[in-house]
Amino acid sequence: MKIVVTGGAGFIGSNLVRALAEVPQVREIVAVDDLSTGSCDNLLDLPVRLFEGSVLDPDLLDEAVAGAASVVHLGALGSVPRSIDNPICSHHANATGTLTVLEAVRRHGVPQVIVASSSSVYGANPVLPRVESLRPMPVSPYAVSKLATEAYAVAYATCYGMSVLPFRFFNVFGPRQAANHAYAAVVPRFVSAALSGRPLQVHGDGTQTRDFTYVGSVTDVIVDAVLRRVSAPDVVNLAFGVRISLLELISELEEVLGRPLEVVHGPPRAGDVRDSQADSSRLRQLFPSAQRYPLRVGLENTVAWMSARVPAAR
Structure with a gap:
């Protein structure tokens, strides 16, 4: 086909x-x-x-x-x-x-x-x-x-x-997601900053949640x-109905990298949704074998891919 x-x-x-x-x-x-x-x-x-x-x-x-x-x-x-x-x-x-x-x-x-x-x-x-x-x-x-x-x-x-x-x-999120532009999504933006030794920029207090x-x-x-x-x-x-805050995402990324990360907070962005979580019932009905990759696995794969492409911190 x-x-x-x-x-x-x-x-x-x-x-x-x-x-x-x-x-x-x-x-x-x-x-x-x-x-x-x-x-x-x-x-x-x-x-x-x-x-x-x-x-x-x-x-x-x-x-x-x-x-x-x-x-x-x-x-x-x-x-x-x-x-x-x-x-x-x-x-x-x-x-x-x-x-x-x-x-x-x-x-x-x-x-x-x-x-x-x-x-x-x-x-x-x-x-x-x-x-x-x-x-x-x-x-x-x-x-x-x-x-x-x-x-x-x-x-x-x-x-x-x-x-x-x-x-x-x-x-x-995952490998091949661009991080080097002004409109980059949060995961590649955080991973790129962490790998290059820059502070992670958080819009708001970081308690906003996403279904990554x-x-x-x-x-x-x-x-x-x-x-x-x-x-x-x-x-x-x-999506699979798992709410994760940006602060929890950062904590998981710290575990993957094995070191603490500097975080800088700024004002919330216009147009951003405060919280997001899917109901996956319809997905499960149509795709009963669908599997959610754990956040840790996804971050490990993303870090591994980006590590070869982001200049390391000195």
């Missing part, structure tokens, strides 16, 4: 390509990526054909998705702060980009499309854990664009009979979904 991964040179996408390359049933892998946040280095030595360009380009998508058994749409412009700085770019890349991908899938009759949304769509809704039926209350342009992503997928399933599977990702999800869990579920052609009439949380 042929599998297309948009955003395939990015963090989650390249990890998924690696996982798909180990599956005998997958005979062809195509990545679509404009390399604005991804990197060709992430795909070195992998059996993948890269279409370099934007998911907003219908001609490129026509060439890439023709004959595909599944399209996994991970291409997006991530980061809440980035969306606050430039909301229109986030909308075009995430909302319009998803619509363009869905149209390509429809034109070519692709049997399955998987799309990535975000836990940020829950936003200001105070209820924990986050059940998919909760009212979305997005508090950032990024969250709005991701809500549009999943809503378009569900609408296309209803209107056109397409087989869709929309996931809400929760704070995914190791990228291996995400790729395992997606590969299973592709092989079994799983679909769902509504969105599915892809």
Whole structure:
């Protein structure tokens, strides 16, 4: 089978390509990526054909998705702060980009499309854990664009009979996640600072919580979904219901590194959600074999990968 991964040179996408390359049933892998946040280095030595360009380009998508058994749409412009700085770019890349991908899938009759949304769509809704039926209350342009992503997928399933599977990702982390830019996620930012001997910058008091999800869990579920052609009439949380504060994350990182870390606190960031935790009931129903990697294992793998790429502290 042929599998297309948009955003395939990015963090989650390249990890998924690696996982798909180990599956005998997958005979062809195509990545679509404009390399604005991804990197060709992430795909070195992998059996993948890269279409370099934007998911907003219908001609490129026509060439890439023709004959595909599944399209996994991970291409997006991530980061809440980035969306606050430039909301229109986030909308075009995430909302319009998803619509363009869905149209390509429809034109070519692709049997399955998987799309990535975000836990940020829950936003200001105070209820924990986050059940998919909760009212979305997005508090950032990024969250709005991701809500549009999943809503378009569900609408296309209803209107056109397409087989869709929309996931809400929760704070995914792991190897190949960039740390060297202003909008880096918290785990690579903390690991990079720790390895280079810089203080860890915490926005707020550090007691805010997240349902950190190791990228291996995400790729395992997606590969299973592709092989079994799983679909769902509504969105599915892809996380395991474990709340971890930033202070607990730092403590775990100190254990992995075997030394204390300096922490500097600053004001909370606009658009950040205070607490996040998934209800995993729907995930467990669809993917009963899904496994959560312990935070320690995920951090160890992340530190090992970043240690070869981050200048060590002197």
